[in-house]
Amino acid sequence: TNPATIEINFEKTLDWVNKGAQPTDTARAILSYKGVLYKKHLEGGVKKGALTAEQADAKFEQWLAAKGGQIEGKKESLSASKSEAKKAALAAEAKKNADRAAAIALKNAPVEEVVEEETPAAEAAT
Numbered sequence: 001t002n003p004a005t006i007e008i009n010f011e012k013t014l015d016w017v018n019k020g021a022q023p024t025d026t027a028r029a030i031l032s033y034k035g036v037l038y039k040k041h042l043e044g045g046v047k048k049g050a051l052t053a054e055q056a057d058a059k060f061e062q063w064l065a066a067k068g069g070q071i072e073g074k075k076e077s078l079s080a081s082k083s084e085a086k087k088a089a090l091a092a093e094a095k096k097n098a099d100r101a102a103a104i105a106l107k108n109a110p111v112e113e114v115v116e117e118e119t120p121a122a123e124a125a126t
Contacts, residue, residue, distance in 0.1 A: 003078075014039055
């Protein structure tokens with residue numbers, strides 16, 4: 001899906017990282033996207049005494065809310081651009097169909113022959 005839907009067990013993953021796991025670049029990007037690395041960072045601040053547990057939890061909840069807003073914004077912009085592309089494609093198709101119908105109508109229209117009648121002045125001259 002777009003944006004990516006990733007399901008992880010947050011607590012187990014956080015425990016895994018806290019035990020000293022060294023994630024690959026791809027795994028690190030996924031863990032960062034889901035907030036595991038930020039939570040580990042905040043827990044490190046609590047252990048050092050820079051933050052209280054309540055402050056860390058509040059910062060993490062604030063980050064989750066902001067991340068959720070970004071994801072919803074991306075979903076809305078993707079659906080809007082998709083609907084605009086669909087409208088443009090329908091308009092282009094309608095124009096093409098109208099042009100095609102006009103070409104067929106022109107092709108199938110009876111051809112009127114132009115008959116030139118001799119004028120009486122031309123007959124008198126002969």
